[in-house]
Amino acid sequence: MISSFSERLKLAREKAELSQVDVMERVGINNKTLSGYETEKAEPDIGTINLLCDLYGVSADWLFGRTKVKNIYVTSKQTFINLSDESFITSEVDYQEKSLTESQKHRLLKMMRLFLD
Missing domain, CATH: 1.20.5 (Single alpha-helices involved in coiled-coils or other helix-helix interfaces)
Structure with a gap:
């Protein structure tokens, strides 16, 4: 079970299929700085946390371990499961x-x- 902020931050980036360099190119956070966040060597400020949450599509509550629900944002896209096929x-x-x-x-x-x- 993932428990720490840094582990969740790394998992969120990986689930978004982004490398640390991809993050740097998209939002300007140096990949070495991001590595520090993911290895508990540095802590991001609230603005950076919000930026990463938006980029990864997760909530700050999930990053901090306050909920098991990764994404609490409401979207108009609905997912339907067709049980008649595979x-x-x-x-x-x-x-x-x-x-x-x-x-x-x-x-x-x-x-x-x-x-x-």
Whole structure:
């Protein structure tokens, strides 16, 4: 389980599929500075935290370990799961901050179909 701010910060960047250099190019935070944040050698100010939260699509509450919900922002985009095909299996599904394996997604899909029949 991820517990520290620095671990969550690094995970958020990786889930956003960004390298430290990508972050530097997008928002101007030096990659060595970002590395310091991710290794607990430095602490970002509140403005930097907000900037990184927006870039990574996560909430500050999640970064600080106050909630398990990574993204609390409301968007107009809705995700629909089609239980009649296998698209669920190929989609990214997380539970308690861990990605489900293909086997777990197959079992979950089977349980959802049983529940709804």
